[in-house]
Amino acid sequence: MIIKVENLTKVFKSYQRGNTFGEAVKSLFVRKPIYVHALKGISFNIEEGELVGFLGPNGAGKSTTLKILTGIMHPSGGKAEIMGYTPWKDRKKYVAKIGAVFGQKSQLLWDIPPVDAFYLNKAIYSIPERSFKKTLHKMVELLGVEELIKKPTRQLSLGERMKCEFIMAMLHKPKIVFLDEPTIGLDVIAKDKIREFILEMNRNGVTFILTTHDLDDIAHLAQRVIVVNHGEIVFDDSLTTLRNYLGVKKIISVSTMRPLPELRLPGIKITNRISDYKAELELDLSKYELNKFIALVNKSSTIMDLSVQDPEIEEVIKGLYH
Amino acid sequence: MFSGQKMLIKLRHTIEVLKATAVATYKEWTAYRSHMAVSIFVGPVFFLTQAFIWRAVYSSRTTLNGLTLEQMLTYYGISAVINYLTYDSADWDLQMLIRTGQFLTFMLRPLSYGYFAFSQKVGHRILAFWVELVPIYLIFFYLFKIELIPVAPWWALLSIFLSFVLVFFTNYCIGITAFWLTKTEGIRRAFLVARDLAAGTFIPLTFFPEIMQKALFFLPFQFITYVPTRVFIGDYELVGLTMSIPEIVGLQFVATLVMYGVSKILWRFGIKRFTGVGA
Amino acid sequence: MMTNFRLYLQGVKVALSSRMAYRGDFFMSMIIMLLVEMGAPLLTILIYHNGASFPGWTMYEALLLQGVFLLAKGIAFPFFFGIVWNTIGRVQEGTFDLLLIKPKSVLFLAIVTAFDSEDLGKLLGGITLFALSLSEIPPPGLWEWLQFAALFFIALTTLFGFALILAGLGIVWIGNFRVYDIFESVVNFGKYPAALFSKSVQTMITLIIPIAILGYIPATALLGKPAAGTWSAVTVSVVFLLFSLWFWHWMLKKYSSAGG
Structure with missing residues (x-):
């Protein structure tokens, strides 16, 4: 192991400071300390x-x-x-x-x-x-x-x-x-x-x-x-x-011959309904399998075109930050 | 490996860093030599004002405070020349690095910043030697007829060298304050004014009231300009106290050591703050 | 005009409040800005206290002269002389272009964004030195005051001229803050009675570069012994101002035509 980190913490102390002219003048005389916990115990190893x-x-x-x-x-x-x-x-x-x-x-x-x-x-x-x-x-x-x-x-x-x-x-x-x-x-x-x-x-x-x-x-x-x-x-x-962290998801865009049904089913989330015949949606494969989804849509509306993509990494990260 | 050999390697490394830093700084500043050359105008013009003022003051007398007009102008000429040799911007450089966060890049290298800054000064002054000092020396010597030959050349050189080091440590200390103060312009300039005043750049220190002379005697600042100038002239006097050249240069050496110690201590505290020890 | 004035006040307010955020340093800087200007008065006091003098001048007269000079500088430096560092700094960093793309005169914007709060210390010092030395000399009459006021105003416009020339130089001489050193060394002649200098220097500082007008000429008017050549000095100052305006615009044109 080349790097070994164990329970690293860091607390910063800083002072409140105003934005307006009056506050700035006031801050010359009184300051309020603020403690910020920047690291709350981080551990990892790197080979x-x-x-x-x-x-x-x-x-x-x-x-x-x-x-x-x-x-x-x-x-x-x-x-x-x-x-x-x-x-x-x-x-x-x-x-x-x-x-x-x-x-x-x-x-x-x-x-x-x-x-x-x-x-x-x-x-x-x-x-x-x-x-x-x-x-x-x-x-x-x-x-x-x-x-x-x-x-x-x-x-x-x-x-x-x-x-x-x-x-x-x-x-x-x-x-x-x-x-x-x-x-x-x-x-x-x-x-x-x-x-x-x-x-x-x-x-x-x-x-x-x-x-x-x-x-x-x-x-x-x-x-x-x-x-x-x-x-x-x-x-x-x-x-x-x-x-895969937030579930295995696929991004699907589909266009059909006949109007699309409501598709209010667990694991299916319509992100953009462009028209009655065209939509973009997110599919959670753990809840609804891809082949089942295709069969469902084809049966109800007849698929003209369909594309399947992995979600952008940004989306995954955003999920983590929340 | 023998410890002697180890030391030799360390010494060689130290010299290598000095050389490389000085060369890089010299090259860096070469781009700004026209800025530096402004001194060739500014220095003599300031001197001219002084010369006129003192000539007028002396119009009704031959000596003032024990100095003749000629000695007075010699004092100003020599102190100006010495200042071109010993000047540095260690305070400005360090506070700039801290403020912009670029100081980080020095912490990421196996190097003492103080030594780096000192090496920079060496490179900077080598450039200044021919851009500022040589032209101004010639102007003062041939045009203004100032006796710019030291009485005891080796002592004068030694004293100027000590001043070179002392100025660095004092400015460096001011730079270190940037670890605490977000803006150090104020204290920096305050210090520079006080320093120049107490160093004897404006007027020979013997012109100050006796009580101030006494205080100045115990401050390190007289060793920056006043002492090397007097050593250059060949006699030293303050508060009615005369000292031989070796004595005062010895004192100057002690003052330099003290300032070195002060800068070391300040640095230790400053770096502790920077690295957030105990925060 | 009113909007311009309001804009200027806004600039002053922004500068002041951002400066106030750095505790300690602001007041310190103000005091220092005052102290750095005390070189000439200190030298004068030390000379008189050591029993010598400037021929024909009492100490307080000499200090009054320096007080006038510092008062002019104390008004100029915080309120408009900042265009020098503002211009040099902006050209160096490349933010000078931001002034060029705004719907106002570049010169006006360069002034608005250059209010220098710590230089108010100079103004404080100027008022103090002026008032103290004034109290030690016989009070001037109304006529002297009027003459002084007019000449002092000319001194301010001349400082504005200097600022324009230095800022103009800063456009082409990139990053060179040493133009301040050039300025300080030259105007140093203005802090002392002109009679101390040789004839050629006197001509130089009254009739070629208006330096005597910055302190010596208004001070002598106030002391009731107006200097010879006051009128020609005023004329030279006006010409100098016109020249500096032309110089600034010329440098500005050079900057914008050089492009990028």
Whole structure:
């Protein structure tokens, strides 16, 4: 086991602050403390080589977890052991072994080319020259940024910059890499390239922990999904299980020769009745089997066209957040 | 591995980080050398105002507070030049990183931020050396005819180096306050004004009332500008107290050590707050 | 006009309340904004206390001059001089475009969004220094006050001109907040009696760049010993204002035609 987390908790203390002018003046003199329980006891284990997605709405505790696991924040309670280290103790030794890309916070230096920033990390992580050259060459090729790394960072597009952030974070060949919203704001092509890169690195044995709002990231990358809400883990299993979590559902759209019946039966939920001859609906297979449904509709209305789809992952997640 | 060998490796790593950081910072700021070069205009213009004011003040006398006009202008010239060597923005940089959250990226690397910031200062000042200092030195030396040759060059260099380090630690401490205060502009500027005043940038410290001179003697700020300038000139005096050059430089060394200690302690508390210990 | 004024007040209110949210720092900053301006008065006091003087000026006369200067700055900096940092910052961040797409004059919007509350400290300092030194000299007559008021108004328009030039520079010289340093070094001449300077500098600061008008000229009018060349200085100030308006619009045109 490369990561072992046990009953992690975190409580934040903050102060109430008004919005209006009057309240703002008042807040200069009196402040009310507010306690927020960001994590209420989180436990999980991650094996070497896993690619785990962390999901959750804003303020669910994702970032807090990530900050604790990267050694930036001390938890209020609980244990964590990563590669034999407790992240928030012995920070320097620990972070030398991990990599991190925080989508909103750049490690690159704005006014100079990424390659100069790479050399800075080479010194900071004491990467031997040969290993540095080899890793750099490999990653530059994988991401297709040979030309870009010599241009000033400020001239690069967001996608190009993000590719360079990945190189920056992985030059020292970390065993575990933490990613926070790595594809935020990127176009489809850049997203694909970065996902490909992550998968390739994962095949080489790197463990990834990924937090994101982009469910496409999860669908493309993660074998395992941990969903956090209100500071607690509400789901921790494979992506397929996640899809099935709220019952095996299918999305069906159907058009018929004769008017459709009411279809008020357990397991059938009409989501959109377009006309008497056309409708979209959700079918819960545990309550009503697909072949029975088709037979029923065909008998009553004669099917002209019918399509069956899996529900969008978004829908599943929304169900979990409630 | 022998512990000696280990230390050697550690030392080499430390130097590597200094070099890499300084080089990166130098390159970063090269893009803004025109901003830096503004000093070539601003520095001499400020000096000119001073020169006119003091010339007028001295029109009816030959000495003031024991200084001749020439000595007075030499004081301003030297202190300006020293400030270009020792200036840094460690306070601004750190509070900016904390405020934007970018400070995270330093916590994620096996590195002490303080050492990184100091290395940045080295790179920044190397660029400033030829963009600001050399032109201004030449203007002061040849145009304004200021005697910019130290009496005891090695002592002057040592004193300027100590000031370089001391300025860093004081500014760094101000930057650390950003861990507590969401906005530190106010305290930052308050400190800078107080610092410049107490350091002797506006006027030689001997012009202050006796009681203030006494207080200033025990503050670390005189070691920022006043002491290196006096060492450069070759004699030291404050509150009617004269000291030999080695004595005052020794004191400056102690003050630098103290500031180092203060910054270490402040940092420990600041980082505790950042990482949310006990919260 | 009325809507514009209301818009301006709204800008002031927003700036104030967002600034108030940071406890402590606001008052601190205000006091500091005052203290940073105390360099010249402090130097003056120390010079007089060490038994020396500016030839032909008593200490309080010199302090009055600096009080006038600080009063002008204290009005300019919070209420309209902020266009300088506002413009530089916006051009640097790319949010300057937001001003261009609104149905109002860009200059007006740049002023509205640039109210600088902490610089009110300068105003406070200006009033204090002005009042204190005024109480130590013979009270000026009505005629002196009228002259002073007119010249002080010209000083304000001149500061507006300076703001336009610095902001205009900030459009093309991206991210360079050091234009403030240039400004401070140049106007430093305005904080002292012009007679201290050489003839060529005096000509420079009255007839070429209107700096003496920022403190020296209104102060001498109030002290009842109007400086020679007051009228030409006023003329130069008006020309300067027109020039700066033209300069700002020229830079603005450069910005919008450069595009993206």
